[in-house]
Amino acid sequence: xxxxxxxxxxxxxxxxxxxxxxxxxxxxxxxxxxxxxxxxxxxxxxxxxxxxxxxxxxxxxxxxxxxxxxxxxxxxxxxxxxxxxxxxxxxxxxxxxxxxxxxxxxxxxxxxxxxxxxxxxxxxxxxxxxxxxxxxxxxxxxxxxxxxxxxxxxxxxxx
Amino acid sequence: xxxxxxxxxxxxxxxxxxxxxxxxxxxxxxxxxxxxxxxxxxxxxxxxxxxxxxxxxxxxxxxxxxxxxxxxxxxxxxxxxxxxxxxxxxxxxxxxxxxxxxxxxxxxxxxxxxxxxxxxxxxxxxxxxxxxxxxxxxxxxxxxxxxxxxxxxxxxxxxxxxxxxxxxxxxxxxxxxxxxxxxxxxxxxxxxx
Numbered sequence: 625x626x627x628x629x630x631x632x633x634x635x636x637x638x639x640x641x642x643x644x645x646x647x648x649x650x651x652x653x654x655x656x657x658x659x660x661x662x663x664x665x666x667x668x669x670x671x672x673x674x675x676x677x678x679x680x681x682x683x684x685x686x687x688x689x690x691x692x693x694x695x696x697x698x699x700x701x702x703x704x705x706x707x708x709x710x711x712x713x714x715x716x717x718x719x720x721x722x723x724x725x726x727x728x729x730x731x732x733x734x735x736x737x738x739x740x741x742x743x744x745x746x747x748x749x750x751x752x753x754x755x756x757x758x759x760x761x762x763x764x765x766x767x768x769x770x771x772x773x774x775x776x777x778x779x780x781x782x783x
Numbered sequence: 784x785x786x787x788x789x790x791x792x793x794x795x796x797x798x799x800x801x802x803x804x805x806x807x808x809x810x811x812x813x814x815x816x817x818x819x820x821x822x823x824x825x826x827x828x829x830x831x832x833x834x835x836x837x838x839x840x841x842x843x844x845x846x847x848x849x850x851x852x853x854x855x856x857x858x859x860x861x862x863x864x865x866x867x868x869x870x871x872x873x874x875x876x877x878x879x880x881x882x883x884x885x886x887x888x889x890x891x892x893x894x895x896x897x898x899x900x901x902x903x904x905x906x907x908x909x910x911x912x913x914x915x916x917x918x919x920x921x922x923x924x925x926x927x928x929x930x931x932x933x934x935x936x937x938x939x940x941x942x943x944x945x946x947x948x949x950x951x952x953x954x955x956x957x958x959x960x961x962x963x964x965x966x967x968x969x970x971x972x973x974x975x976x
Binding site for chain 2: 625626685688689691711712714715716736737
């Protein structure tokens with residue numbers, strides 16, 4: 625069975641690091657993108673060498689190569705990222721982590737052909753052993769798929 | 784991103800700008816790295832893929848682990864395990880990238896929706912499938928009736944770029960001959976010139 629390729633945009637932030645660590649235990653190919661390249665390189669050193677993971681220098685290229693796109697940048701940067709990837713995100717699942725309140729419609733307008741899933745991710749500490757998430761989407765198949773991915777990565781989900 | 788695609792489509796049907804806009808929303812843009820799989824045998828072929836840039840191959844693997852080339856697909860070509868794509872049954876083929884490639888992929892459901900929304904695309908694909916049948920008939924004749932050298936000459940005549948982009952052992956596999964035989968054929972041809 626083929627592995628899905630997941631791009632994590634904003635991979636060196638708190639949520640990005642959490643998701644990278646969790647998803648690296650699953651059967652995925654991971655593409656990490658962040659402006660903080662030294663931090664990304666440090667992260668790679670701490671991940672099992674057998675994990676299929678690499679750094680991509682641009683969010684558009686990472687999203688183009690990915691099957692699933694996770695946007696883990698701060699809420700006030702999510703519009704900008706969505707705008708950069710809109711051409712290459714058509715018909716793909718795009719997961720927004722901890723978006724600002726009431727931005728869902730605006731993000732859907734920027735990405736009208738993408739399957740948006742919004743995730744509120746809660747965790748207690750940087751190791752995030754008790755990571756918990758609330759998922760929301762108008763696309764039921766994408767909601768199911770996102771739920772499966774997060775559960776397989778050891779993140780509790782609530783729909 | 785859709786330059787090669789629309790150039791190819793417009794060779795067969797005329798499209799309005801509004802129709803191009805509608806068509807674009809059904810396709811998934813995807814980059815595939817060299818040696819990365821698009822499809823593995825026994826999976827379901829979920830996409831019909833157009834090669835905007837790059838080079839892919841489809842092939843089967845026998846019980847001894849030998850690969851048998853079915854098709855090469857470079858810029859302007861479509862690739863899929865057609866039976867699996869249309870039926871939802873398991874694929875017989877593997878498809879992977881020989882070069883880093885840019886693809887436009889469409890699912891069966893979106894394919895149906897697209898040809899309903901833009902009926903000219905139904906004509907485009909009908910022409911495509913016609914050409915595909917002709918091509919397969921030619922290949923069958925070649926396989927049954929031609930000598931190894933004739934097969935090679937015929938292939939290069941139709942697809943001259945094949946020598947520059949595809950390794951000798953893959954070309955040999957596609958022709959159903961050994962790399963050593965292909966090497967001999969190429970020396971013979973070079974000697975005749």
